Amino acid sequence: MAALIANHALNPAGGGPALEVVALGKSYAGQAVVAGIDFAVPTGTCFGLLGPNGAGKTTTLRCCLGLTIPDSGTIRLAGRAVPADAGAARARVGVVPQFDNLDPDFTAHENLTVYGRYFGIGEAAMRARIPELLDFAGLTGKEHAPIQSLSGGMKRRLTLARALVNDPDIVFLDEPTTGLDPQARHLIWDRLKRLIALGKTLILTTHFMDEAERLCDRLAILDHGRLIAEGAPRELIRRHIEPQVVEVFGEAVANWAQTHEQLGERMEMAGDTAFFYCRDAAPLLAVLAGETALRFVHRAASLEDVFLKLTGRDLRD
Template sequence: MTENGKEPLIQARGLVKSFGELTAVDAIDFDLQRGEAFGFLGPNGAGKTSTMRMIGCVSPITDGTLRIFGLDPRSDGVEIRGRLGVVPQEDSLDLELTVRENIIVYGRYFGLPRAELKKRADELLEFVELTDRAKDRVEPLSGGMKRRLTIARSLVNEPEVLLLDEPTTGLDPQARHVVWDRLYRLKRQGVTLLLTTHYMDEAEQLCDRLVVMDKGKIMAEGSPRELIERYSTREVVELRFGDERPDVFSYWTDGLVSRVEPLPDRVLLYTDKGDAAAHGIHERGLVPESVLVRRSTLEDVFLHLTGRSLIE
C-alpha cells in the first residue's frame, strides 16, 4: 500500500537482474499506479530494457520482489502476460502477412474468438489510422506505420498496462508526434502506460512520473517538473566557442551563475536569469561563436546526477 492508500499495479522492491558477473538492474524500488504514465529515463545500458523484460515475465528475476496486479511473475507469469500489452524496442511484425492479419494472428495467442478478433482489428486499425492499409502487406510500410501497427497489435487483448520499450526510437519527428498522440489518447481512455526512453522530450511530454536510471541504479524519481526544479536551474545559457576555449569558470564570481558544465562541444551556464547571464558574457570580454538561452530540461537533470550527457 502506498502513501495515498492505493495498491500499486506494479511494485518492485530491491529488484535485481544479473547476467553472470554483470548486474544490469541493481536493487531498484518503484511503484506504478493505475492510470498514470510512468517512465524509465536513461541512456542505453542503464537497465531499462532489463527491467521491462522482468515486468513482462520474459526474463527471470535474479533477486528482490516484483508484484504485478498483486501477482508474482515467478509463479503467475501466464496470467500476468494476459493482462499486459507489450510494444518491444524492435518491431516483431510478420512482414509476409497483411496489416489486418498481423493483429488477428497475434490475438489468437490470447484465445480470442475469430469473430471478435476481426471486429477488434478493425477498431484498432481505425485508432492508429491504418484502415486504408488493412489489406496491404507489412513489409513496404514506413517505420512510423509499422510502429503504429505494433501499438495496435499490443492492444488486442485490452491490456490494463501497456509496456513500451523505446516506443519512438528511429522515427522521424513527425512520426514520433503521431505515436505520442495515440499514447495520449490511450491514457485518456484509462490505459496505464509504462515506458522506457532516452529521449528527454518524450519523457517530459508523456510521463506523469519517471525515474532516472544509470548503470542499473535509480538516481532520482519524480515528475519531470519536480526533477528539473530539484536538480537544475530555471534556465541554461549554452556557449559555443571556436578552437580557443577561454577559462569560463573564472568569469563567474557574482553569484549569477550557480554552475558551469564544460562539454566537448559547448559550455553550459546554469542560472535563474538567462538573459542577464548572457548579457554578462560580453561584459566580461568573452566572444563565443553562439549564445543560446533555453529552459532547463531532463537532459540537465541527468547531467547533474551523473556528470555526463544523456545522449553520449
Template structure:
C-alpha cells in the first residue's frame, strides 16, 4: 500500500439490515463515573471502523464491551446478531483481539505462539499446520518462524500478535492502538497488513491516537469525548464538515502571535473559517491558504515563515476535543 493512499478513496461496505455490531444507548458506569454515555453506532460487514478520542473518552471501555469482557450497564449491544450477556463465549469465538500491549509467550518460538493459540480454539493439528504457515507468510515472519519471540523487534512482535488474532478466521478483528510505540517504517508495514485484511473482507474495529492512521485505515469513525460521540463519518466527510480545505500556518517573532491573530480575526467569513493563535504560530483555517497569507501581508503583517497544507483529521479532532491534556 502506498503511504498516501487514503482509506476513504475506497468504497466502504454499504449499510445493511443486519450490521455486525449494533449499539443503541450503550452505557458503561463505574460507581459514580460514567465512562460511556448512551452512545449509538453500527459497524457494517467488511468495513474498517474507528474510535478516536483523548484519554478517558470512553474508547477502551467501549471496546471491552464489544469484546465481551465487560458487561454493559444500560442500553443495547448486539454483536454478530447475538447478545453479549447470554452469548459471550459464542461471540468471543468469532472475534480476533489485538490488545494494546502484546501478550506473546516470549520463551516460545514464533511458530509455537501461533500453534498453541490455535489449540486454545480447539483447532485440529492437521488444520493448524497450513494455517500457521499461511499466517507466517502474511505477517512476513516465515524466515523467523523458529526464532524465540523475546529478541524480535517491536514491529515483528506486533505483526505476530495480529497473525495470532487471525488463527480462528474471525468475523471481526478488534485492534486497540495497533501501532503505538512503533517506528514509522514498522507502522507502514503494519498498515499494509491491515489494508490487505480489509480488502479480503475482514471487518476491522480499532482505536488509535494517530490521526494519519485513522485516515489511512478507516472507512468510518466516531470521535468520542467525555464518554459521548461528538462526530461520526468518513475521514473525508468529517474534514469537510468541521474544518476547511486548507490551513495556512504563519510564524511570527516571539510574542507577536497574539497581536497578529487579533488583526486577522474576523477577516475570513467562509464556512468553518477561523483564526487560532498558538504559542509558536497562528493557524488560519481557510478555503485558500495562499490568498489568506496575501491578506495577512495586506494588513501589515510580516510572518517570519509561512506554509500552506491541506486540512487533516487532526485539525477536526483538536477542534472537537480541545488542545488541553486529559489525565
C-alpha cells in the first residue's frame, strides 16, 4: 500500500485541523436541524459523529462537504473555506456513502476507472493503482467481476477502495458497516485502522457504539441538532456513567428491580430488562446469587450506555 496510499497527512496552512466547524446552523421550514454546533477534527485522527435518527448528522456532513449550504457558521475543510471553495477541498477528500452506489453495469475495475476520471486520473494511471486498491479491499482477483456477483461485504469494500482512488487526506464514512455480517465488519475495521496508521483523517458516522469505541480517537454526540457531548470514548464513559452495569432479566423483574433499586446508583427499565448502574456491584451481585428465577449480566460500562443516557431509549424514526 505504500506506493498507492501515501503517508502524507494533510497539513493545512498554519498546521490547523483537517476539519473545523464553528457555529454551524441549518433550518428547514423554520425547524432547526443543526443548531449552532462547533467541533474540530485534528489531522491524522478518527473522529466520530454519533446521534439518533434525525439528530442532524447527515445535514452536518453534507454542509461540511459543500453539498448543502448552511444558514450560518463557518466550515474549513482541508484548509479551504466551505462552501466557497468546496470543489478544491473535495479534491483531497474521499467519501464512503451510507448506501453503496456502484454502477451495476460495470465491473469492479470499470467502477474504479470511471470514478478516477472525476479526479482527472487517466486510464494508464488507474491501471497502475487498481491492483493495490483491490488488494487493500481484499478483492484481488475480482477486478473483472460484475457488481451483481459481489456479496454485500465485497461491495462495501469496493466502495471503500473507490473512495481512495484520489489518495485523499480525509475520508468521510457514513455508517460504513451497516448491514454487514461480523466477519465483514471486522475486515472493514482492519482496513480503516490501516488508513489511520498511514496518517489519514477519518470522519465517521455509525450506529454501532462498539465501532465508535474501537476506531474513534474522539467523537461528538448530536441530538436534536445540538452537540450534547464531545470527547474521547473512554473519557465520555468516565464522565457520564458509573463504571459497572448489571443487566437483570427474568419473570417479574420489574417488581423485583423496584424493590431493590437502592442496590445501584441508578436503575432503568427497558422492556423486560433492568439496568443497574453501580460504582460497587458486589452488594447487588450477592443478592442476585440467591435469585434463581432471575438471570443477569455483569459488565463494564460502555459507550452505548453513555449514548442511551444522553439521548434516551425512545425509538427514533
